[in-house]
Every structure is written in C-alpha cells, then in structure tokens.
Amino acid sequence: MHTIKPTIIAITGASASGKTLFAQTIFDELLAELGAQGITIIKEDAYYRAQDHLPLHEREKTNYDHPNAFEHELLSEHLTKLLNNQSVEMPVYCYQTHTRTKQTSLIQPTPIILVEGILLFTNPILRNCFDIKVYMDTPLDICLVRRIQRDTAERGRSLESITAQYLETVRPMYYQFIEPEKAWADIVITKGGKNRMAIEVLKAKIRQLIQQHIS
Numbered sequence: 001m002h003t004i005k006p007t008i009i010a011i012t013g014a015s016a017s018g019k020t021l022f023a024q025t026i027f028d029e030l031l032a033e034l035g036a037q038g039i040t041i042i043k044e045d046a047y048y049r050a051q052d053h054l055p056l057h058e059r060e061k062t063n064y065d066h067p068n069a070f071e072h073e074l075l076s077e078h079l080t081k082l083l084n085n086q087s088v089e090m091p092v093y094c095y096q097t098h099t100r101t102k103q104t105s106l107i108q109p110t111p112i113i114l115v116e117g118i119l120l121f122t123n124p125i126l127r128n129c130f131d132i133k134v135y136m137d138t139p140l141d142i143c144l145v146r147r148i149q150r151d152t153a154e155r156g157r158s159l160e161s162i163t164a165q166y167l168e169t170v171r172p173m174y175y176q177f178i179e180p181e182k183a184w185a186d187i188v189i190t191k192g193g194k195n196r197m198a199i200e201v202l203k204a205k206i207r208q209l210i211q212q213h214i215s
C-alpha cells in the first residue's frame, strides 16, 4: 500500500473558520474504513516556532498570525519525509506557554495526509507539496464569535485578550495573508466545519484515491 506517493490534502482559512472540525470529521469518519495505516492529520500549529529563549510576557507579544511565526521549513521537511515513506516526530505546541513542549508525536507515512492551518498556502515550497488545496471561506465575524467561544473554553483566554489580539494581529493578518490564499485553492468551502456535502465530497475523493493505491 505504501509504494505509491501519498496524497496530501491541505485545508486553510481564517482562525476558527472550521479547519480543525472539517479535517477531524473526515479523519474520524474514514478511520474505521481505512485504519490508522490509511490516513493521518498534521496541524500547522504544531510548527509554531519554539520560543523557550523568551520570557512568557515577551511570547505573549508575538504575532502568531504572520507566516514568520511558523517553522514552515521544518513542516516542509517533514512532509517531504512522509512523501518518501519515512516517519517523523511532529512537535507538540502549547497555547498556554506559547512554545513547544518537550514531547513529540510520531507520525507514520500514510496514503492520505490531511494538513490544516491558517497560512499553509503562503509558502511556495509547501504549496508545491499539496495535491488538493482547500480553503474554508467562513465570514470573519462568524470566525470571531467562534474563536471567542472556543478560546475561552479551550485555550484559557479571556475576552479582553482575544479581542485585543484580534484587533492587533488576527484581523490585519487575515486581510494581508489569509484571504489572498483563496486564489491558490482548488476547492472553496462555505458554511464551516459542518458542511456535510463538502465532507462527503472529500471522503468520496479519498476513497477513490485509496482504491488507486490498492489496485
């Protein structure tokens, strides 16, 4: 099964546009059919640069919505290894400490690799790795509401810190870098991470690709 080059499907879009929910739903629903040997997910967030050299109050000032915040070179190195059927140790990022933890997560090469993150199409080397490019086209006001709900519940953030960061970096970087990524997309998805028809279309395409791997 692993002799044919894996297919990499990349999903980008604004923060809280539904990338994780969309990718995770496809993964969860196909896992039973394909098994862990068939499909894997990589998050661009795991490749935020390590900031151990900075005190916490300095890390809080980082612009996490600029491409320079990511170690895209490491992500492209890892994708290249996976394409060559080698496993990789993916970093594990912590949103509370704004740096990588000491742990890593072993990612094995699989025929289908889902990659999701806000700035994946800004890097030409990364773009070149992707076989299918998906853009989540969720209105920014809906993203903001969902980010407030998610980040207060899951990422330990206050309303004040979310709104300040939104005005300082999230919104301006969206217009500068994320929205222009749509031009690179093969598929543009409306209605967020619960778009059932889009999920089914991607799942059908993945099943077709798997059939080609087997035959």
Ligand SMILES: Nc1ncnc2c1ncn2[C@@H]1O[C@H](COP(=O)(O)OP(=O)(O)O)[C@@H](O)[C@H]1O
Pocket: 013, 014, 015, 016, 017, 018, 019, 020, 021, 022, 146, 147, 150, 191, 192, 193, 194, 195
């Ligand atoms: N279509 C949708 N309807 C309702 N809630 C959604 C929808 N899409 C995403 N969400 C929720 O919005 C929040 C942000 O989605 P998430 O997938 O984490 O976004 P991203 O990965 O793009 O940052 C999550 O709590 C998710 O469950």
Ligand SMILES: O=c1ccn([C@@H]2O[C@H](COP(=O)(O)O)[C@@H](O)[C@H]2O)c(=O)[nH]1
Pocket: 014, 015, 016, 019, 020, 045, 048, 064, 065, 094, 095, 098, 099, 117, 118, 170
């Ligand atoms: O330490 C950090 C790292 C990132 N962020 C914010 O996260 C989002 C990207 O993640 P999504 O899952 O796509 O929302 C990005 O907008 C950063 O602002 C952070 O707040 N702190």
